[in-house]
Amino acid sequence: MAELCRGCQNRAKNPVCSEDDAINKVQKARNVSSYRAGQTIFYEGGQPLGLYIIRKGLVKLENLSVGGESHILRLMGPGQVLGYRALFAEEPYRANAIAVEDVEICFIPKNVLFDEIVKETPKVAMNLLRQLARDLRLAEEKWVIQVDRDAAERIAEAILFLDHQFKGQPWTRRQIAEWAGTTPETVMRTLAQFEKNGWLEAQGRIYKILDQEKLIEKSQGT
Amino acid sequence: MAELCRGCQNRAKNPVCSEDDAINKVQKARNVSSYRAGQTIFYEGGQPLGLYIIRKGLVKLENLSVGGESHILRLMGPGQVLGYRALFAEEPYRANAIAVEDVEICFIPKNVLFDEIVKETPKVAMNLLRQLARDLRLAEEKWVIQVDRDAAERIAEAILFLDHQFKGQPWTRRQIAEWAGTTPETVMRTLAQFEKNGWLEAQGRIYKILDQEKLIEKSQGT
DNA sequence: CGGAGCCTTGAACGGTTTCAAAAGTAGTGG
DNA sequence: CCACTACTTTTGAAACCGTTCAAGGCTCCG
Numbered sequence: 001m002a003e004l005c006r007g008c009q010n011r012a013k014n015p016v017c018s019e020d021d022a023i024n025k026v027q028k029a030r031n032v033s034s035y036r037a038g039q040t041i042f043y044e045g046g047q048p049l050g051l052y053i054i055r056k057g058l059v060k061l062e063n064l065s066v067g068g069e070s071h072i073l074r075l076m077g078p079g080q081v082l083g084y085r086a087l088f089a090e091e092p093y094r095a096n097a098i099a100v101e102d103v104e105i106c107f108i109p110k111n112v113l114f115d116e117i118v119k120e121t122p123k124v125a126m127n128l129l130r131q132l133a134r135d136l137r138l139a140e141e142k143w144v145i146q147v148d149r150d151a152a153e154r155i156a157e158a159i160l161f162l163d164h165q166f167k168g169q170p171w172t173r174r175q176i177a178e179w180a181g182t183t184p185e186t187v188m189r190t191l192a193q194f195e196k197n198g199w200l201e202a203q204g205r206i207y208k209i210l211d212q213e214k215l216i217e218k219s220q221g222t
Numbered sequence: 223m224a225e226l227c228r229g230c231q232n233r234a235k236n237p238v239c240s241e242d243d244a245i246n247k248v249q250k251a252r253n254v255s256s257y258r259a260g261q262t263i264f265y266e267g268g269q270p271l272g273l274y275i276i277r278k279g280l281v282k283l284e285n286l287s288v289g290g291e292s293h294i295l296r297l298m299g300p301g302q303v304l305g306y307r308a309l310f311a312e313e314p315y316r317a318n319a320i321a322v323e324d325v326e327i328c329f330i331p332k333n334v335l336f337d338e339i340v341k342e343t344p345k346v347a348m349n350l351l352r353q354l355a356r357d358l359r360l361a362e363e364k365w366v367i368q369v370d371r372d373a374a375e376r377i378a379e380a381i382l383f384l385d386h387q388f389k390g391q392p393w394t395r396r397q398i399a400e401w402a403g404t405t406p407e408t409v410m411r412t413l414a415q416f417e418k419n420g421w422l423e424a425q426g427r428i429y430k431i432l433d434q435e436k437l438i439e440k441s442q443g444t
Numbered sequence: 445c446g447g448a449g450c451c452t453t454g455a456a457c458g459g460t461t462t463c464a465a466a467a468g469t470a471g472t473g474g
Numbered sequence: 475c476c477a478c479t480a481c482t483t484t485t486g487a488a489a490c491c492g493t494t495c496a497a498g499g500c501t502c503c504g
Contacts, residue, residue: 063362063366065366065370066442066443067370067443069370071365071366071369071370073362073365073366074362084355085355085358085359086355087355088348088351088352088354088355089352089355089356089358089359090352091355091356091359094359094362094363114348118344118347118348119344122340122341122344122347125340125344125347125348125351126310126336126340126347128351129310129347129350129351129354130310130311130312132310132351132354132355132358133306133307133308133309133310133311133313133354134311134313135358136307136311136354136357136358136361137307137311137313137316139358139361139362139365140285140295140316140361141316142365143293143295143361143364143365143368143403144285144287144293144295146365146368146369146403147293147368147403148287148289148291148293150491150492151491151492172449172450172451173450173451173452174449174450181365181368181369182492182493183492183493183494184450184451185452185453185492185493185494186492186493188451188452188453189452189453192452192453205450220288221288221289372459372460373459373460373461394481394482394483395482395483395484396481396482404460404461405460405461405462406482406483407460407461407462407484407485408459408460408461410483410484410485411484411485414484414485427482
């Protein structure tokens, strides 16, 4: 049995649960469920029925192009919300949400969220606006980086981001490539170079940053 | 003297003014001003003091990279809002807003918008959430397109977008390049090719689409 | 034990950028 | 109104970065 929302250690990180005025309504309406690593939480094309809040584990939002290549749009960990973009845009999902590890998730149905929580708690609305506005900055930054940084610079950026947001998490070369907008081969060669420079150390799929300064310098175009 | 907000033909297109419950507050608080083509409305690094609504003309949001290259992040026309991302993110502006043509703009101060409009009119909050969520989709799509379409495909996409959103507007090769994430030379050569194919016709800086089907096909990677 | 997917390296190809140069165009200020 | 300046348009040629293809060995899971 899941504990009460009030005691949840993820409350503070989250635009909905963090407000005392809303927490009782969340408690009543929420629905907890689990997914194993690799399982899909929602599919591209599906209609959003509510909002997900990650309680434990890591989720990736992946977009499949016509050629079959996969791109990672966003990564979310404990305390972060999921599935809100399509919900508020009143559009179908445009990406697959896939559990990278075993995951536990709270679900809040759309009508409760809209009619009881957002409408009656302006602070939640402001929090969600802040969240979307910051995601928009990140997405626009990602495009600019894709346009005028070369592959090595983007990979340095990716390593720094992944280490900062999800420290100690293992990543395959392919996942890093799907995040950085390049190929696994290029990630391979570039990371080997970074290791030779003494900027980081790879233990299997876990990377340890040895010289953050140099990586930041590289990521910003020398 | 500016006419009353109720009679403004841009009301419907706009997340704030479209709601009857809010329009009187907007009318009282707004401030109309004008900018000549080429003038800057706000600067990267500045603190947002409120929200802009474009009444007339075209505005570009441009990001300058360290190398001095300029990238167009967003383009806004009459009825669209401007400066809301930084405002709701509680961050400084991350781009310059520059008038592409002569422009007239309504300004609504932050405190009125937050305390009197958004807080008291949940529909405005929902409209703004929808707007941001859709911008986020566009930004993420733009990144994916940048990653796995080649330059010609991106330029086809750009021409279709610009024609759809801002029909009859003149564009320099450089502006198209800054939108499509490539160089003016590549835009030049590609558009010449499109003309030779009979897909479009250039009259100076204004482009007329002759074969939309073929351009759509090209933009999606043949 | 078998297979799927990942890691790793090499070599070649090709699309885009970069550099350069000349002509056209638009806007500014005297 | 003209001249000057700055920017755009246009085309050519060369260099280069990163992808693509290929092949071997690896690990992990069923």
